[in-house]
Amino acid sequence: MQPRSQPTGHMKVHFADLDLLVVTDGAEQYAPEEFAPGVPPEQVQDLLLELGISRYQFVLPSNILVLRHAGRVILFDAGNGQMNGPQAGVLPANLAMAGISTEDITDILISHMHSDHTGGLFDKAGNAVFPNARIHVSQQEYDGWMSDTLDLSKSRKPDAGALQSMQHRIRNSFAQMGSALQCFSPGTPLFECITPILAAGHTPGHCMFEISRQGQSFLHLCDIAHDEALLFAKPEWGTIFDTDFDMAAQTRRRVLSMLGQSRQPVFGYHLPWPGFGHVSRQEQGFRWMPLRIPSPQWPVML
Template sequence: MIIHSAEAQQASFFTYHGGARKILVVNDGEVPYDNACFAPGVARSALSKIRNTTEHFRLPHNILVLRSGDRTVLMDAGNGHNSGGLLTANLQTAGIQPQEVTDIVLTHAHPDHICGLVQADRQLVFPAATIHLSCEEYTFWQSAAPDFSRSKEATAVLSAMQQEIRTILTSTESRLQLFSGSTPLFDFLKPVAAAGHTPGHYMFEIQSEDKSFMHMGDICHDDQVLFRHPDWGTVFDIDFMQAAQVRVAVLRQMALSGQLVFGYHLPWPGFGQVVADGEAFRWVPEINC
């Protein structure tokens, strides 16, 4: 059952009750992204026709918060001191202080998911939290020469991003705990490998009472283009072709299962279902949201 927060607080956080486990979505803000980041190689007129606008993308950053027993778990850490960056303030609005966070589980290490780990002076934002990141992701970004040849982004841009990521990973080294495979991190959180967007990108199956839902991370960044054309992809995909193949496979599986899905960048508050639409797919927001 979906339960709304008070009207004045909807922009800050949203409450989803999962029995003994309390589930929140905290708003880290919307961030503008240039149209050129999406569907590289596709005519801009085709992209604008699907979106019915030529304006740049504005993507939400939805942070899932899981409270169970003595654990307070964040799924990703948001954009921090960059654009957006509302996580800490909105957590406090929801009654959660940064020092109460026990764990942060990262879907992957792109800056809009990890910059919220540290302040501008590189001090930890969540000083008591263990930070969980996949071995594959850590190894790739810490590599002396990561392979960017399968991306459609400029190598110089990716190299600059890698340096930012390495700086954050170094600043959080003492709190990092690496994982790999599908062994549950807790009794309610199972990793599901979904490489392509990044080499160590993971989704997470989250148990809520006798049901589960899937946090699909950055499988899809918007609710229109990548559902209708999963192969169009983004310049953020480190392995463009693999990301497209994984996106199609994940969307097909979710459409078949009818499972509740949560998306980091999908329309607030991020819950919905994937529905088959011929050879493509549609995003159907949770009707109670």
């Protein structure tokens, strides 16, 4: 395991001919029991010791990818806003430090509707934080949360009422988006260089995004894996945040297996800052391999 590096505001990234930034929305600490539900704590601790980790805290950054292309400024997810704890919700300030105002954002690609990805869309008064942005969500994500027959019993979240409250909040968010909301079909390219890929289970229409240009590509994992230790070594352990726990575990293992074979560069929303690396196969599981910065594999300009 590499030591965690702390988010530092923003980082410029060179990829093909695209202008990319990674901007932090901060980081939040989560309770250990929110990971590997149903797995005895001593078994979790034994695995961590096998991985060489004597003390582990579930502190998850929110890494926001920003892409400028063909006159558009595109955000991948919108961060926490005021929805979560005090160490998150700093995306607008860090965008400003990078020379980007909230009015500059033309498009926001939403991987899924959890509050740490969409809480930054609206302020406490319900006003749009990014007033000129179109908000793009997969059709499956929209249809799933709007359905009266969505089966929330497949989650491992102990409080069923919290899931129902979340669905109500998500429906209200869709209503707030109004005409800014546009639904996309996974597999259909967006903006010439982005292909959304359905990776359901974490939510009904959770998507990853493949960014391709000049024969090169990398994959934005979004919430395939929330941490760089447990869910790589044991993809089936999952989190209580998975709407369909078993489907999410199957999706996670399938995606990690594919990436462990291809060694395609990836980016993770919750993986250690600045979120770039690749997946390595290891015994029955996988391992997160952070990309050293700078790297001949991925030129990065700080």
